[in-house]
Amino acid sequence: MTPAARVAAAIDILDQVLDGMPAEQVLTRWARGSRFAGSKDRAAVRDHVFDALRQRNTFAHLGGGLKGRGLMIGQTRAADIPLDQIFNSQGYGADALTQAELDHLPTGPLPPTADMPEWLHPALRDSLGNDFEAVCAQMQTRAPVFLRVNLHKTTLEQAQKALQEEDILTKPNLLASTALQVTKNARRVQNSKAYAAGLVELQDAASQAVTAGLPLKSSRVLDYCAGGGGKSLAMAALGATVFAHDINTDRLKNIAPRADRADTPITLLDSDEIADHAPFDLVLIDAPCSGSGSWRRSPDAKWRLTSDALSDLHDIQSKLLEIAHPLVSSDGILIYVTCSILMSENQTKITDFTSKNLDWHVKSEQILTPLDGADGFYCARLKRVK
Numbered sequence: 037m038t039p040a041a042r043v044a045a046a047i048d049i050l051d052q053v054l055d056g057m058p059a060e061q062v063l064t065r066w067a068r069g070s071r072f073a074g075s076k077d078r079a080a081v082r083d084h085v086f087d088a089l090r091q092r093n094t095f096a097h098l099g100g101g102l103k104g105r106g107l108m109i110g111q112t113r114a115a116d117i118p119l120d121q122i123f124n125s126q127g128y129g130a131d132a133l134t135q136a137e138l139d140h141l142p143t144g145p146l147p148p149t150a151d152m153p154e155w156l157h158p159a160l161r162d163s164l165g166n167d168f169e170a171v172c173a174q175m176q177t178r179a180p181v182f183l184r185v186n187l188h189k190t191t192l193e194q195a196q197k198a199l200q201e202e203d204i205l206t207k208p209n210l211l212a213s214t215a216l217q218v219t220k221n222a223r224r225v226q227n228s229k230a231y232a233a234g235l236v237e238l239q240d241a242a243s244q245a246v247t248a249g250l251p252l253k254s255s256r257v258l259d260y261c262a263g264g265g266g267k268s269l270a271m272a273a274l275g276a277t278v279f280a281h282d283i284n285t286d287r288l289k290n291i292a293p294r295a296d297r298a299d300t301p302i303t304l305l306d307s308d309e310i311a312d313h314a315p316f317d318l319v320l321i322d323a324p325c326s327g328s329g330s331w332r333r334s335p336d337a338k339w340r341l342t343s344d345a346l347s348d349l350h351d352i353q354s355k356l357l358e359i360a361h362p363l364v365s366s367d368g369i370l371i372y373v374t375c376s377i378l379m380s381e382n383q384t385k386i387t388d389f390t391s392k393n394l395d396w397h398v399k400s401e402q403i404l405t406p407l408d409g410a411d412g413f414y415c416a417r418l419k420r421v422k
Protein backbone atom coordinates (compact mmCIF):
# COMPACT_ATOMS: atom_id res chain seq x y z
CA MET A 37 0.00 0.00 0.00
CA THR A 38 1.19 3.55 -0.67
CA PRO A 39 1.41 6.02 2.24
CA ALA A 40 -1.68 7.71 0.80
CA ALA A 41 -3.63 4.41 0.67
CA ARG A 42 -2.72 3.70 4.30
CA VAL A 43 -4.08 7.11 5.27
CA ALA A 44 -7.28 6.43 3.28
CA ALA A 45 -7.72 3.15 5.21
CA ALA A 46 -7.09 4.95 8.52
CA ILE A 47 -9.78 7.52 7.63
CA ASP A 48 -12.43 4.79 7.15
CA ILE A 49 -11.40 3.02 10.34
CA LEU A 50 -11.41 6.24 12.37
CA ASP A 51 -14.91 7.09 11.15
CA GLN A 52 -16.18 3.81 12.57
CA VAL A 53 -14.30 4.31 15.85
CA LEU A 54 -15.70 7.85 16.14
CA ASP A 55 -19.15 6.29 15.74
CA GLY A 56 -18.47 4.25 18.90
CA MET A 57 -16.88 1.00 17.69
CA PRO A 58 -13.83 -0.28 19.65
CA ALA A 59 -10.64 0.44 17.68
CA GLU A 60 -9.20 -3.08 18.03
CA GLN A 61 -12.38 -4.62 16.63
CA VAL A 62 -12.49 -2.31 13.61
CA LEU A 63 -8.78 -2.79 12.89
CA THR A 64 -9.11 -6.60 13.07
CA ARG A 65 -12.10 -6.57 10.72
CA TRP A 66 -10.28 -4.26 8.31
CA ALA A 67 -7.17 -6.49 8.31
CA ARG A 68 -9.27 -9.61 7.63
CA GLY A 69 -11.02 -7.94 4.71
CA SER A 70 -7.82 -6.43 3.25
CA ARG A 71 -5.74 -9.38 2.04
CA PHE A 72 -3.63 -6.93 -0.01
CA ALA A 73 -2.34 -5.33 3.21
CA GLY A 74 1.00 -6.75 4.40
CA SER A 75 2.24 -6.70 7.99
CA LYS A 76 4.00 -3.33 7.48
CA ASP A 77 0.78 -1.85 6.05
CA ARG A 78 -1.27 -3.17 8.96
CA ALA A 79 1.22 -1.75 11.45
CA ALA A 80 1.29 1.64 9.71
CA VAL A 81 -2.52 1.90 9.55
CA ARG A 82 -2.75 0.91 13.20
CA ASP A 83 -0.21 3.57 14.16
CA HIS A 84 -2.17 6.22 12.22
CA VAL A 85 -5.40 5.26 13.98
CA PHE A 86 -3.95 5.13 17.48
CA ASP A 87 -1.91 8.32 17.05
CA ALA A 88 -5.02 10.10 15.82
CA LEU A 89 -7.05 8.90 18.82
CA ARG A 90 -4.34 9.91 21.28
CA GLN A 91 -4.36 13.45 19.87
CA ARG A 92 -7.91 13.50 18.61
CA ASN A 93 -8.78 17.09 19.42
CA THR A 94 -5.36 18.47 18.44
CA PHE A 95 -5.58 16.82 15.03
CA ALA A 96 -9.24 17.82 14.56
CA HIS A 97 -8.19 21.42 15.27
CA LEU A 98 -5.32 21.22 12.77
CA GLY A 99 -7.35 19.34 10.18
CA GLY A 100 -10.59 21.27 10.44
CA GLY A 101 -13.01 18.53 11.53
CA LEU A 102 -13.74 15.75 13.99
CA LYS A 103 -14.07 13.02 11.35
CA GLY A 104 -11.54 10.49 10.13
CA ARG A 105 -10.56 12.78 7.28
CA GLY A 106 -10.14 15.87 9.48
CA LEU A 107 -8.00 13.88 11.93
CA MET A 108 -5.74 12.55 9.20
CA ILE A 109 -5.36 15.97 7.58
CA GLY A 110 -4.39 17.25 11.05
CA GLN A 111 -1.96 14.38 11.58
CA THR A 112 -0.33 15.00 8.17
CA ARG A 113 0.01 18.71 8.99
CA ALA A 114 1.44 17.93 12.46
CA ALA A 115 4.03 15.65 10.84
CA ASP A 116 4.97 18.43 8.39
CA ILE A 117 4.25 16.22 5.40
CA PRO A 118 3.05 18.19 2.32
CA LEU A 119 -0.70 17.59 2.18
CA ASP A 120 -0.75 16.97 -1.58
CA GLN A 121 1.64 14.03 -1.14
CA ILE A 122 -1.14 12.19 0.70
CA PHE A 123 -4.40 13.84 -0.33
CA ASN A 124 -4.12 13.70 -4.13
CA SER A 125 -6.89 11.32 -5.40
CA GLN A 126 -4.28 8.98 -6.87
CA GLY A 127 -4.67 5.19 -6.86
CA TYR A 128 -6.27 4.03 -3.61
CA GLY A 129 -5.15 7.19 -1.84
CA ALA A 130 -7.27 9.79 -0.09
CA ASP A 131 -9.21 12.36 -2.13
CA ALA A 132 -7.50 15.67 -2.92
CA LEU A 133 -8.27 18.50 -0.49
CA THR A 134 -11.40 20.54 -1.17
CA GLN A 135 -11.18 24.34 -1.33
CA ALA A 136 -12.70 24.57 2.16
CA GLU A 137 -10.07 22.18 3.53
CA LEU A 138 -7.31 24.15 1.81
CA ASP A 139 -8.70 27.39 3.26
CA HIS A 140 -8.70 26.02 6.83
CA LEU A 141 -5.91 27.78 8.66
CA PRO A 142 -5.72 26.57 12.26
CA THR A 143 -5.11 29.21 14.91
CA GLY A 144 -2.35 28.61 17.52
CA PRO A 145 -1.76 25.14 19.01
CA LEU A 146 -4.13 23.63 21.58
CA PRO A 147 -2.72 22.73 25.01
CA PRO A 148 -2.13 18.98 25.64
CA THR A 149 -5.06 19.02 28.07
CA ALA A 150 -7.34 19.35 25.02
CA ASP A 151 -6.71 15.67 24.29
CA MET A 152 -8.30 14.57 27.55
CA PRO A 153 -12.12 14.44 27.80
CA GLU A 154 -13.16 17.85 29.07
CA TRP A 155 -15.70 16.52 31.59
CA LEU A 156 -12.84 14.73 33.39
CA HIS A 157 -10.57 17.76 33.70
CA PRO A 158 -11.64 18.68 37.26
CA ALA A 159 -11.21 15.08 38.48
CA LEU A 160 -7.86 14.76 36.72
CA ARG A 161 -6.66 18.09 38.13
CA ASP A 162 -7.66 16.97 41.65
CA SER A 163 -5.96 13.62 41.19
CA LEU A 164 -2.75 14.75 39.51
CA GLY A 165 -2.25 18.22 40.99
CA ASN A 166 0.70 20.00 39.38
CA ASP A 167 1.35 17.02 37.12
CA PHE A 168 -1.97 17.37 35.27
CA GLU A 169 -0.59 19.16 32.17
CA ALA A 170 2.56 17.02 32.02
CA VAL A 171 0.56 13.78 32.25
CA CYS A 172 -1.77 15.00 29.48
CA ALA A 173 1.27 15.75 27.29
CA GLN A 174 2.71 12.30 28.01
CA MET A 175 -0.63 10.71 27.13
CA GLN A 176 -0.34 12.18 23.62
CA THR A 177 2.66 9.95 22.93
CA ARG A 178 3.01 6.22 22.27
CA ALA A 179 3.59 3.98 25.28
CA PRO A 180 6.84 2.03 25.42
CA VAL A 181 6.68 -1.76 25.01
CA PHE A 182 7.76 -3.71 28.10
CA LEU A 183 8.46 -7.37 28.68
CA ARG A 184 8.34 -9.29 31.92
CA VAL A 185 11.19 -11.76 32.24
CA ASN A 186 10.04 -15.09 33.67
CA LEU A 187 12.55 -15.54 36.49
CA HIS A 188 11.23 -19.05 37.00
CA LYS A 189 12.88 -20.01 33.70
CA THR A 190 15.67 -17.54 33.02
CA THR A 191 17.50 -14.42 34.16
CA LEU A 192 17.20 -10.89 32.86
CA GLU A 193 20.59 -11.13 31.13
CA GLN A 194 19.84 -14.50 29.49
CA ALA A 195 16.46 -13.27 28.27
CA GLN A 196 18.07 -10.14 26.82
CA LYS A 197 20.67 -12.29 25.04
CA ALA A 198 18.05 -14.68 23.62
CA LEU A 199 16.03 -11.72 22.30
CA GLN A 200 19.12 -10.06 20.88
CA GLU A 201 19.83 -13.19 18.82
CA GLU A 202 16.52 -12.44 17.08
CA ASP A 203 17.46 -8.76 16.69
CA ILE A 204 15.03 -7.66 19.41
CA LEU A 205 16.90 -5.17 21.57
CA THR A 206 15.94 -4.33 25.14
CA LYS A 207 17.13 -2.43 28.16
CA PRO A 208 16.33 -2.98 31.86
CA ASN A 209 13.79 -0.69 33.50
CA LEU A 210 14.08 0.68 37.01
CA LEU A 211 10.39 0.23 37.87
CA ALA A 212 10.75 -3.55 38.30
CA SER A 213 13.66 -5.97 38.39
CA THR A 214 11.78 -8.23 35.96
CA ALA A 215 11.12 -5.49 33.38
CA LEU A 216 12.78 -4.98 30.00
CA GLN A 217 11.88 -2.12 27.69
CA VAL A 218 12.02 -3.07 24.03
CA THR A 219 14.11 -0.58 22.07
CA LYS A 220 14.13 -2.33 18.68
CA ASN A 221 11.72 -4.65 16.85
CA ALA A 222 8.93 -4.69 19.44
CA ARG A 223 6.54 -6.07 16.85
CA ARG A 224 8.62 -9.24 16.51
CA VAL A 225 8.28 -10.23 20.16
CA GLN A 226 5.18 -12.40 19.89
CA ASN A 227 6.68 -14.44 17.04
CA SER A 228 10.06 -14.82 18.72
CA LYS A 229 11.55 -18.07 20.05
CA ALA A 230 12.17 -16.42 23.43
CA TYR A 231 8.46 -15.67 23.74
CA ALA A 232 7.38 -19.15 22.57
CA ALA A 233 9.77 -20.69 25.12
CA GLY A 234 8.10 -18.73 27.94
CA LEU A 235 11.15 -16.63 28.77
CA VAL A 236 9.24 -13.37 28.42
CA GLU A 237 5.66 -12.08 28.45
CA LEU A 238 4.35 -8.71 27.33
CA GLN A 239 3.49 -6.74 30.46
CA ASP A 240 3.70 -3.09 31.36
CA ALA A 241 6.51 -2.18 33.78
CA ALA A 242 4.13 -0.47 36.22
CA SER A 243 2.00 -3.60 36.34
CA GLN A 244 5.17 -5.59 37.09
CA ALA A 245 6.19 -3.11 39.79
CA VAL A 246 2.90 -3.78 41.55
CA THR A 247 3.48 -7.53 41.88
CA ALA A 248 7.29 -7.44 42.14
CA GLY A 249 7.16 -5.84 45.59
CA LEU A 250 4.79 -8.39 47.15
CA PRO A 251 5.82 -11.12 49.62
CA LEU A 252 5.00 -13.92 47.20
CA LYS A 253 7.48 -16.70 47.91
CA SER A 254 5.57 -19.72 49.28
CA SER A 255 2.37 -17.64 49.62
CA ARG A 256 -1.08 -18.88 48.65
CA VAL A 257 -2.55 -16.14 46.51
CA LEU A 258 -6.03 -15.52 45.14
CA ASP A 259 -6.11 -13.31 42.03
CA TYR A 260 -9.80 -12.41 42.32
CA CYS A 261 -10.08 -10.50 39.01
CA ALA A 262 -7.53 -12.48 37.02
CA GLY A 263 -8.74 -11.70 33.48
CA GLY A 264 -6.17 -12.99 30.99
CA GLY A 265 -3.82 -13.78 33.89
CA GLY A 266 -1.06 -11.16 33.47
CA LYS A 267 -0.65 -10.69 37.22
CA SER A 268 -1.36 -14.36 38.07
CA LEU A 269 1.53 -15.38 35.85
CA ALA A 270 3.82 -12.70 37.27
CA MET A 271 3.07 -13.81 40.84
CA ALA A 272 3.49 -17.53 40.03
CA ALA A 273 6.87 -16.82 38.43
CA LEU A 274 7.95 -15.18 41.71
CA GLY A 275 7.16 -18.30 43.72
CA ALA A 276 3.51 -17.94 44.75
CA THR A 277 0.89 -20.70 44.58
CA VAL A 278 -1.73 -18.90 42.53
CA PHE A 279 -5.49 -19.40 42.31
CA ALA A 280 -7.13 -17.38 39.55
CA HIS A 281 -10.77 -16.31 39.45
CA ASP A 282 -12.80 -13.95 37.27
CA ILE A 283 -16.51 -13.30 36.97
CA ASN A 284 -16.06 -13.65 33.23
CA THR A 285 -14.80 -17.22 32.89
CA ASP A 286 -14.17 -16.71 29.16
CA ARG A 287 -11.39 -14.28 30.04
CA LEU A 288 -9.60 -17.02 32.02
CA LYS A 289 -9.20 -19.23 28.94
CA ASN A 290 -5.82 -17.75 28.02
CA ILE A 291 -4.30 -18.59 31.38
CA ALA A 292 -3.73 -22.33 30.87
CA PRO A 293 -1.63 -22.03 27.68
CA ARG A 294 0.30 -19.07 29.09
CA ALA A 295 0.96 -20.94 32.36
CA ASP A 296 2.13 -24.00 30.38
CA ARG A 297 4.53 -21.86 28.35
CA ALA A 298 5.87 -20.27 31.52
CA ASP A 299 6.02 -23.62 33.39
CA THR A 300 4.20 -22.06 36.37
CA PRO A 301 0.97 -23.92 37.19
CA ILE A 302 -2.09 -21.82 38.10
CA THR A 303 -5.36 -23.22 39.50
CA LEU A 304 -8.55 -21.72 38.08
CA LEU A 305 -11.44 -21.34 40.51
CA ASP A 306 -15.14 -20.80 39.84
CA SER A 307 -16.92 -18.47 42.28
CA ASP A 308 -18.47 -21.40 44.16
CA GLU A 309 -15.07 -23.09 44.63
CA ILE A 310 -13.34 -20.17 46.34
CA ALA A 311 -14.64 -20.80 49.86
CA ASP A 312 -13.16 -24.34 49.83
CA HIS A 313 -9.68 -22.90 49.29
CA ALA A 314 -9.94 -19.83 51.57
CA PRO A 315 -8.30 -18.23 53.47
CA PHE A 316 -5.39 -16.95 51.37
CA ASP A 317 -2.15 -15.26 52.44
CA LEU A 318 -2.76 -12.64 49.82
CA VAL A 319 -5.86 -11.63 47.88
CA LEU A 320 -5.34 -9.39 44.87
CA ILE A 321 -8.19 -7.29 43.52
CA ASP A 322 -7.07 -6.01 40.12
CA ALA A 323 -10.29 -4.08 39.81
CA PRO A 324 -12.12 -3.18 36.61
CA CYS A 325 -11.54 0.54 36.17
CA SER A 326 -11.55 3.43 33.71
CA GLY A 327 -8.14 2.26 32.45
CA SER A 328 -7.13 5.93 32.47
CA GLY A 329 -3.53 5.03 33.37
CA SER A 330 -3.22 3.07 30.13
CA TRP A 331 -5.02 5.41 27.75
CA ARG A 332 -1.85 5.69 25.67
CA ARG A 333 -2.35 2.02 24.74
CA SER A 334 -6.12 2.14 24.27
CA PRO A 335 -6.83 5.79 23.44
CA ASP A 336 -10.35 5.10 22.13
CA ALA A 337 -11.34 4.12 25.69
CA LYS A 338 -10.83 7.68 26.96
CA TRP A 339 -13.36 9.02 24.48
CA ARG A 340 -15.87 6.23 25.24
CA LEU A 341 -15.84 6.64 29.04
CA THR A 342 -18.97 8.34 30.39
CA SER A 343 -19.75 9.62 33.85
CA ASP A 344 -22.43 6.90 34.23
CA ALA A 345 -19.92 4.20 33.30
CA LEU A 346 -17.40 5.63 35.79
CA SER A 347 -20.03 5.67 38.50
CA ASP A 348 -20.86 1.99 37.76
CA LEU A 349 -17.15 1.18 38.06
CA HIS A 350 -17.01 2.92 41.46
CA ASP A 351 -19.86 0.67 42.66
CA ILE A 352 -18.17 -2.51 41.38
CA GLN A 353 -14.86 -1.49 43.01
CA SER A 354 -16.55 -1.03 46.41
CA LYS A 355 -18.38 -4.33 46.01
CA LEU A 356 -15.17 -6.19 45.18
CA LEU A 357 -13.44 -4.88 48.30
CA GLU A 358 -16.39 -6.05 50.40
CA ILE A 359 -16.52 -9.50 48.79
CA ALA A 360 -12.78 -10.18 48.79
CA HIS A 361 -11.53 -9.00 52.19
CA PRO A 362 -13.05 -11.88 54.21
CA LEU A 363 -11.04 -14.30 52.05
CA VAL A 364 -7.74 -13.00 53.47
CA SER A 365 -6.15 -15.01 56.32
CA SER A 366 -5.92 -13.31 59.73
CA ASP A 367 -2.34 -12.15 59.10
CA GLY A 368 -2.70 -11.88 55.32
CA ILE A 369 -2.64 -8.99 52.88
CA LEU A 370 -5.38 -7.51 50.73
CA ILE A 371 -4.08 -5.79 47.62
CA TYR A 372 -6.26 -3.36 45.67
CA VAL A 373 -4.96 -2.36 42.26
CA THR A 374 -6.24 -0.27 39.36
CA CYS A 375 -4.64 1.03 36.17
CA SER A 376 -6.42 4.32 36.83
CA ILE A 377 -5.00 7.76 37.56
CA LEU A 378 -8.31 8.95 39.04
CA MET A 379 -8.42 9.42 42.79
CA SER A 380 -12.10 8.46 42.85
CA GLU A 381 -11.19 4.89 41.79
CA ASN A 382 -8.11 4.73 44.01
CA GLN A 383 -7.53 6.55 47.30
CA THR A 384 -11.23 7.38 47.69
CA LYS A 385 -12.22 3.71 47.36
CA ILE A 386 -9.69 2.69 49.99
CA THR A 387 -10.67 5.46 52.40
CA ASP A 388 -14.33 4.45 52.02
CA PHE A 389 -13.42 0.83 52.68
CA THR A 390 -11.31 1.46 55.80
CA SER A 391 -13.91 3.87 57.21
CA LYS A 392 -16.51 1.09 56.98
CA ASN A 393 -14.16 -1.73 58.01
CA LEU A 394 -12.35 -0.40 61.03
CA ASP A 395 -10.38 -3.62 61.51
CA TRP A 396 -8.46 -2.90 58.28
CA HIS A 397 -5.76 -0.32 57.68
CA VAL A 398 -3.51 0.72 54.82
CA LYS A 399 0.07 -0.57 55.10
CA SER A 400 1.33 1.18 51.98
CA GLU A 401 0.23 2.84 48.78
CA GLN A 402 1.99 3.09 45.43
CA ILE A 403 0.89 5.70 42.90
CA LEU A 404 2.42 5.69 39.43
CA THR A 405 1.61 7.98 36.52
CA PRO A 406 2.92 7.86 32.94
CA LEU A 407 5.52 10.39 34.11
CA ASP A 408 7.20 7.46 35.88
CA GLY A 409 7.80 5.95 32.44
CA ALA A 410 5.11 3.29 32.15
CA ASP A 411 1.32 3.13 32.60
CA GLY A 412 -0.48 4.87 35.45
CA PHE A 413 -1.17 2.46 38.31
CA TYR A 414 -2.45 2.50 41.87
CA CYS A 415 -1.77 -0.16 44.47
CA ALA A 416 -2.90 -0.21 48.11
CA ARG A 417 -1.78 -2.93 50.53
CA LEU A 418 -4.08 -3.46 53.46
CA LYS A 419 -3.83 -5.56 56.60
CA ARG A 420 -6.04 -6.23 59.58
CA VAL A 421 -5.39 -4.04 62.61
CA LYS A 422 -3.75 -6.18 65.31
Ligand SMILES: C[S@@+](CC[C@H](N)C(=O)[O-])C[C@H]1O[C@@H](n2cnc3c(N)ncnc32)[C@H](O)[C@@H]1O
Nearest residue numbers: 261262263264265266267282283284322323324
Ligand atom coordinates in the same frame (compact mmCIF):
# COMPACT_ATOMS: atom_id res chain seq x y z
C1 LIG B 1 -8.30 -5.00 35.14
S1 LIG B 1 -9.02 -6.45 34.57
C2 LIG B 1 -7.94 -7.69 35.18
C3 LIG B 1 -6.63 -7.82 34.43
C4 LIG B 1 -5.79 -8.98 34.86
N1 LIG B 1 -5.66 -9.07 36.31
C5 LIG B 1 -4.40 -8.97 34.24
O1 LIG B 1 -3.41 -8.65 34.93
O2 LIG B 1 -4.32 -9.31 33.06
C6 LIG B 1 -10.43 -6.60 35.59
C7 LIG B 1 -11.13 -7.93 35.56
O3 LIG B 1 -12.14 -7.92 36.58
C8 LIG B 1 -13.16 -8.80 36.18
N2 LIG B 1 -14.35 -8.54 37.02
C9 LIG B 1 -15.27 -7.56 36.92
N3 LIG B 1 -16.20 -7.67 37.92
C10 LIG B 1 -15.83 -8.73 38.65
C11 LIG B 1 -16.40 -9.37 39.79
N4 LIG B 1 -17.52 -8.90 40.37
N5 LIG B 1 -15.78 -10.44 40.28
C12 LIG B 1 -14.65 -10.92 39.71
N6 LIG B 1 -14.08 -10.37 38.62
C13 LIG B 1 -14.65 -9.28 38.11
C14 LIG B 1 -13.33 -8.49 34.70
O4 LIG B 1 -13.94 -9.57 34.03
C15 LIG B 1 -11.86 -8.28 34.27
O5 LIG B 1 -11.33 -9.44 33.74
